[in-house]
Amino acid sequence: MEAKKPSDSRTIMTDMVLPSETNPLNNLFGGELLARMDRAASIAARRHSRRITVTASVNHVAFNQSVPVGSVLTVEAAVSRAFKTSMEVYIDVWMEDRFSGERSKANEAIYTFVAVDETGRPTEVPRLEPETELEKQRFDGALRRKQLSLVLAGKMKPKEATELRALFID
Numbered sequence: 194m195e196a197k198k199p200s201d202s203r204t205i206m207t208d209m210v211l212p213s214e215t216n217p218l219n220n221l222f223g224g225e226l227l228a229r230m231d232r233a234a235s236i237a238a239r240r241h242s243r244r245i246t247v248t249a250s251v252n253h254v255a256f257n258q259s260v261p262v263g264s265v266l267t268v269e270a271a272v273s274r275a276f277k278t279s280m281e282v283y284i285d286v287w288m289e290d291r292f293s294g295e296r297s298k299a300n301e302a303i304y305t306f307v308a309v310d311e312t313g314r315p316t317e318v319p320r321l322e323p324e325t326e327l328e329k330q331r332f333d334g335a336l337r338r339k340q341l342s343l344v345l346a347g348k349m350k351p352k353e354a355t356e357l358r359a360l361f362i363d
Contacts (some may be wrong), residue, residue, distance in 0.1 A: 238306035274335030
């Protein structure tokens with residue numbers, strides 16, 4: 194299978210925050226944001242794998258900044274690493290100030306998707322070759338995040354988590 198670049202999967206979705214999507218403080222509901230991130234990440238995973246993809250886990254979500262009604266929100270998702278049948282997708286959420294037009298990073302998340310065939314069985318995905326420094330950082334971090342997740346789930350012994358051990362042992 195031919196390797197792909199993160200830019201091959203990049204998905205950008207821009208939308209406005211409407212009153213029906215906000216809480217009593219007139220800020221976007223967290224669940225609304227999670228749904229937008231899931232959709233963008235799903236498209237990125239599908240673009241990379243060219244398969245049906247399913248959300249396997251939400252590994253990290255940071256609600257760093259509230260998003261007020263009327264804001265223009267841009268969700269950017271790209272595959273940060275591909276494993277055998279799974280893909281880590283990194284999501285950056287940008288908010289555009291409705292008065293100044295200035296963009297700021299509001300939130301970020303990391304999701305894991307699995308590519309499946311028509312019967313729902315996991316299927317192999319293409320390798321990923323990062324190019325930029327940020328892509329390389331996210332690529333390297335993905336293996337550590339995966340090993341940590343496997344150790345915490347009891348699916349990997351800590352001594353087998355070589356990338357994690359390298360952080361703590363010379």
